[in-house]
Amino acid sequence: MLKGILHFAHYLLEESIDEGEVVIDATCGNGNDTLFLSRVVGKSGHVYxxxxxxxxxQNTKQELEKYHRENxxxxxxxxxxxDDNVQQDVIGGAIFxxxxxPRSDKSIIxxxxxxxxxxxxILAKLKKDGLIVIVVYYGHDGGANEKEAVLKHVANLDQKLYNVLQYGFVNQKNNPPFILAIQKR
Ligand SMILES: C[S@@+](CC[C@H](N)C(=O)[O-])C[C@H]1O[C@@H](n2cnc3c(N)ncnc32)[C@H](O)[C@@H]1O
Known part of the structure; x- marks a missing residue:
């Protein structure tokens, strides 16, 4: 079965992150990915x-409290x-x-x-074989501009150093989100 976008994003991270690692949710929003990462790294790991x-x-804090997550x-x-907030030298993975x-000010993007x-x-500190997973939503004002810039940037990463994957459904209407995943070689 083809996995949906959010399912595949979590699958990639679950496959590549080990318990005890330091990981990053770069855009915590309502806290869904933060909670997920907190479970993947376990008590001995840490999420920034x-x-x-x-x-x-506030939303993310509430979500974490509901499930007693302290890491x-x-x-x-x-x-x-x-760099000002994460002192550890090695990062196990990250999501954007x-x-x-969602359900908030659409101009703050x-x-x-x-x-x-x-x-x-993050790439500078990412472990070997670690992944940055980027879920690209671009249907809003300013979204297409960011999509083009990020795609251009990751497409130009040196293939000797990184594998870059794009995953998405090309027959869906209304600017469906897609995934960019960067793996450090
Ligand atoms: C699509 S939402 C994230 C959804 C979230 N992962 C979840 O599970 O609910 C994007 C978030 O990025 C945040 N954001 C925008 N610019 C940012 C920046 N420079 N650094 C960190 N977060 C940022 C927005 O405030 C917004 O909450």
Whole structure:
């Protein structure tokens, strides 16, 4: 069976992240991926979760409290500030969900420059065979611009150093999200 986008994103991370590792949710939003990562790395691991909106940090905090997850640091700030907030030298994996916070202000969106800066900073610390999974939503204002910039950037990563996968359904209408996954070789 072909996996749906969110299912495949989690599948890729589950396959590549080990218990005890340090991982990143670059856009925590309502906390779904943060909760997922918290379970994958377990008590001995740690998740650093970023969002620029207080509402998203609050939503994620509530979600984590509901399930008594204590292995997460929430950072109210841009993912481009990863180096200031994550002191560990090795990152086991990361996820980005581009776009806006569902059921919230659609004008507060991820932007190409900070997204690409964060991708590069994570790649520098990513373990061998580790993955950055980027779920690209682009139907909103500003989304197409970010999609083009990020696609161009990852398509130009040196193939000797990284494998870059694109996964999506090409016959779906209304700008369906797709996945970009970067694996460090
Ligand atoms: C599509 S939502 C994330 C959904 C989330 N993964 C979930 O499971 O609910 C995108 C989020 O990125 C956040 N965002 C936008 N720019 C950001 C930045 N520079 N750094 C961190 N988060 C950012 C938005 O505030 C929004 O909450």
């Amino acid at each position: 979760a970023f969002d620029i909106q207080q509402q998203a940090i 997460v640091t929430l950072i109210h700030g841009s993912h481009s500030l990863i 969900n581009l776009g806006y916070l 991820t932007k190409p420059d900070s997204t690409i800066e964060a991708i590069q900073k």
